[in-house]
Amino acid sequence: MTTEHPRGRVLGRGFQPLAAPADIPALPLADRAVPSVEELADTAAEAACALADVVTPSGWSAAAVEDVLDAIETLTAALAAVDPPAARLLAPIPAATTALRQRMQPPSPTAEAVPPPRRRRRSLGHGHGAQPSQG
Structure with a gap:
């Protein structure tokens, strides 16, 4: 399935979306995200689509x-x-x-190893004092 998306040329190149099993409840989402979450999520989506549009x-x-x-x-x-x-x-x-x-x-022990990431990223926080879910 290919889906045109306003953020990028094409999303889902050849991928079929997976449906959640019927026994999984809806996500417990707030009506409004905490400050900056929607903006940061939008920025991440925009960056992902821009990358997908230019990379070969x-x-x-x-x-x-x-x-x-x-x-x-x-x-x-x-x-x-x-x-x-x-x-x-x-x-x-x-x-x-x-x-x-x-x-x-x-592929072989004599080949050069892949260089490490360019920079160390901060560890993932879990937001305003929230504890990570155990699942």
Whole structure:
């Protein structure tokens, strides 16, 4: 399924969206997000779409892939903290990012290793004193 999206050229290139199992309740979301959350989420979505619009399959560097994997992991952890069912739905994503990182490793012991990420990012906070969900 390909979906045109106003933020970017195309989302879901060849991917079928997964439906949540019927026994999973709706997300417990507030009517209004805490200050700056919607703006930051919009900025993240805009940046992701801009990247998807300009990158080509041969246009990735190790540092760029690391940055994207860091973003995916950070956003996944933030959404997983919403509630235990969200954490269960998002649980496969860390394994996928780990697998991609492993594929970046050199094919032989004599090849050069992938350089580390360009900068250390702060650890994921869980917002205004909230505790991470256990799921």
